[in-house]
Amino acid sequence: MTAIGRPHTAPTPASPGPGGSVLDPRAVAADPDRIKANLARRRADADTVAGVDRIVELSGRRGGLVQERDELRARRNSLSDEIGGLYKAGRRDEAEARKAEVAQGNTRIAELETELGALEEELRATALGLPNLVDDDVPEGTSEADNVQVGTWGTPRTFDFTPQPHVEVGEALGILDLERAAKLTGTRFSVLRGLGARLERSLASFFLDLHTREHGYTEVAVPYLVHARIAEGTGQLPKFAGDMFRLAEPLNGETTYLVPTAEVPVTNLHRDEILEAEQLPLQYVCFTPCFRSEAGSAGRDVRGLIRVHQFHKVELVWVTAPEDSDAAHASLVRHAEEGLRRLELPYRSMLLSSGDTSFSAARCIDLEVWLPSQKAFREVSSCSNFRDFQARRMNLRYRPPGEGGKKGKPAFAHTLNGSGLPLGRVLVALLENYQQADGSVVIPDALRPYVGADRIALGD
RNA sequence: GGAGAGGUGGCCGAGUGGUUGAAGGCGGCAGACUCGAAAUCUGUUGUGCCGCAAGGUACCGGGGGUUCGAAUCCCCCCCUCUCCGCCA
Numbered sequence: 001m002t003a004i005g006r007p008h009t010a011p012t013p014a015s016p017g018p019g020g021s022v023l024d025p026r027a028v029a030a031d032p033d034r035i036k037a038n039l040a041r042r043r044a045d046a047d048t049v050a051g052v053d054r055i056v057e058l059s060g061r062r063g064g065l066v067q068e069r070d071e072l073r074a075r076r077n078s079l080s081d082e083i084g085g086l087y088k089a090g091r092r093d094e095a096e097a098r099k100a101e102v103a104q105g106n107t108r109i110a111e112l113e114t115e116l117g118a119l120e121e122e123l124r125a126t127a128l129g130l131p132n133l134v135d136d137d138v139p140e141g142t143s144e145a146d147n148v149q150v151g152t153w154g155t156p157r158t159f160d161f162t163p164q165p166h167v168e169v170g171e172a173l174g175i176l177d178l179e180r181a182a183k184l185t186g187t188r189f190s191v192l193r194g195l196g197a198r199l200e201r202s203l204a205s206f207f208l209d210l211h212t213r214e215h216g217y218t219e220v221a222v223p224y225l226v227h228a229r230i231a232e233g234t235g236q237l238p239k240f241a242g243d244m245f246r247l248a249e250p251l252n253g254e255t256t257y258l259v260p261t262a263e264v265p266v267t268n269l270h271r272d273e274i275l276e277a278e279q280l281p282l283q284y285v286c287f288t289p290c291f292r293s294e295a296g297s298a299g300r301d302v303r304g305l306i307r308v309h310q311f312h313k314v315e316l317v318w319v320t321a322p323e324d325s326d327a328a329h330a331s332l333v334r335h336a337e338e339g340l341r342r343l344e345l346p347y348r349s350m351l352l353s354s355g356d357t358s359f360s361a362a363r364c365i366d367l368e369v370w371l372p373s374q375k376a377f378r379e380v381s382s383c384s385n386f387r388d389f390q391a392r393r394m395n396l397r398y399r400p401p402g403e404g405g406k407k408g409k410p411a412f413a414h415t416l417n418g419s420g421l422p423l424g425r426v427l428v429a430l431l432e433n434y435q436q437a438d439g440s441v442v443i444p445d446a447l448r449p450y451v452g453a454d455r456i457a458l459g460d
Numbered sequence: 461g462g463a464g465a466g467g468u469g470g471c472c473g474a475g476u477g478g479u480u481g482a483a484g485g486c487g488g489c490a491g492a493c494u495c496g497a498a499a500u501c502u503g504u505u506g507u508g509c510c511g512c513a514a515g516g517u518a519c520c521g522g523g524g525g526u527u528c529g530a531a532u533c534c535c536c537c538c539c540u541c542u543c544c545g546c547c548a
Contacts, residue, residue, distance in 0.1 A: 062509095062510090063509095063510060063511085065510095066509065067510050067516090069517085073516085073517060074515095074517070076529080077529085079528070079529090080528055081478070081479075083478085083528050084528085088478095098528070099528045100528090103528075106528090253537075253538070274506095274507085407489085
């Protein structure tokens with residue numbers, strides 16, 4: 001049967017489909033220098049920046065070719081009409097003369113279409129490789145060192161003993177078993193046991209309840225496998241194929257990946273749709289496992305639950321009208337933060353610098369939770385506003401209100417998402433922040449109804 | 461896995477190879493009638509691409525083919541439904 005293949009680095013061509021123009025081609029053509037300046041802000045490489053000029057050039061050539069082809073088609077259509085009439089009138093030789101002209105035109109049309117096909121494929125591939133533009137007010141910078149702290153909450157607890165890393169805490173309690181996990185799938189996997197497993201399951205219920213009951217999200221359950229085209233829609237493909245696990249065999253005829261985050265299937269739910277303005281905003285919350293190859297992260301966070309090939313996450317996804325996405329982003333961040341506050345975990349929020357903002361995002365706020373053993377804040381949530389970047393890729397539109405109460409032309413929606421929250425890393429934070437001198441771990445109040453215990457002690 | 465049926469506009473549903481982007485109905489929108497509403501009547505009501513525009517062009521699940529011309533004919537694929545088998 002179908003096996004899971006090794007992550008691959010060669011970009012898989014996703015099936016061609018509609019959309020695929022990443023940045024607004026008109027906007028690119030109108031002011032390529034502005035686009036290039038923005039790409040420079042996010043430290044795009046020279047090849048990427050060169051793609052802008054290539055797009056301008058290809059788009060221009062495309063227009064001419066399309067026009068010539070359409071004129072030939074128009075001629076063919078009218079000639080065909082005439083031929084029909086001539087046949088009916090029995091004027092065969094006149095019909096034959098027109099047939100000859102159509103045949104000639106068809107030859108040229110075929111040439112043009114071959115040329116157009118190649119040109120459009122290159123245009124598409126080039127456009128898909130361009131990252132989103134970062135917002136103007138995103139802080140200038142090259143890396144996470146340039147991120148700007150925009151908020152902080154809680155006070156790290158003071159310990160009268162040396163706080164242990166989560167691995168020591170969990171293994172000592174018998175709720176975390178990395179050795180046995182390694183027997184099954186090698187490094188970067190975990191096995192939870194007893195109240196450890198229950199605690200993780202409780203976090204899922206807790207976050208889902210929080211967001212559905214208090215924050216207005218609709219819960220969805222989705223496939224954990226997606227076709228390549230879907231991963232292209234959110235921006236994982238074509239550039240980051242190596243970050244995902246790919247099935248060794250096509251599924252239902254198409255190249256298929258394990259989801260790296262619920263963002264991918266959930267954001268794509270409404271691809272190729274035109275949503276009514278009244279339907280917006282859409283707010284989805286979705287619990288899924290997440291599979292990541294972690295290619296290129298060898299040696300980083302090798303121990304424990306912080307960086308693993310499989311973890312669980314509750315994800316928040318929004319689809320909004322363009323004018324509402326800034327407010328939605330603020331709400332999204334607040335909703336994710338609320339998860340940490342209810343669990344009484346200290347955190348800070350960081351506005352990512354231009355160089356640290358991910359490929360698809362226009363702006364991103366990371367939430368970082370305090371880990372006592374590392375005396376450091378570690379990322380638990382990236383809340384991003386993608387503006388219309390993903391929507392263009394997946395042809396996700398809505399119908400804005402038009403002039404005088406009439407309906408307007410379909411326009412691209414905005415999409416956003418953020419973790420709310422990842423179970424593994426939150427579990428790490430709980431084990432570390434709530435550990436006691438005797439090795440037990442106190443369960444925060446908010447989780448006690450879910451866990452059915454107020455503490456995890458040795459022997460539980 | 462085996463056998464069969466089917467995929468047409470927001471929905472239902474016609475469609476003989478040639479004014480069919482697509483009849484008809486429902487729904488939606490606008491107007492008339494009304495004090496208002498219902499009912500009725502009239503009109504209108506898809507999306508992409510090229511173009512300043514006028515306009516042109518493409519799209520009837522997807523792709524290929526036949527033809528001067530394809531929603532209509534042929535081939536391949538995908539999806540949905542029914543029955544059988546298997547299975548959580």
